[in-house]
Amino acid sequence: MxxxxxxxxxxxxxxxxxxxxxxxxxxxxxxxxxxGTQVYLNELIVELYKRVVDRSDDIIVExxxxxxxxxxxxxxxxxxxxxxxxxxxxxxxx
Numbered sequence: 001m002x003x004x005x006x007x008x009x010x011x012x013x014x015x016x017x018x019x020x021x022x023x024x025x026x027x028x029x030x031x032x033x034x035x036g037t038q039v040y041l042n043e044l045i046v047e048l049y050k051r052v053v054d055r056s057d058d059i060i061v062e063x064x065x066x067x068x069x070x071x072x073x074x075x076x077x078x079x080x081x082x083x084x085x086x087x088x089x090x091x092x093x094x
Contacts, residue, residue: 023063030082
């Protein structure tokens, strides 16, 4: 269980299995109105993106099931699950 922001970042950077709880927490963070939170959230999404599209990283993201995610698939997931602001910030960052 993720208890704070530091644990969330560590999980995204290092866990082999990213649970639905972690991706749900990212989506929940998107609902907070703080600009600082949006910037931090973007860092988390970009970090997860880097791991997902890195074919040498054998990360498993529960949310994606058995699907092998491409950068386009991941971007579509961000667009579908996050606010327009967050999705645009993510696209500018990658």
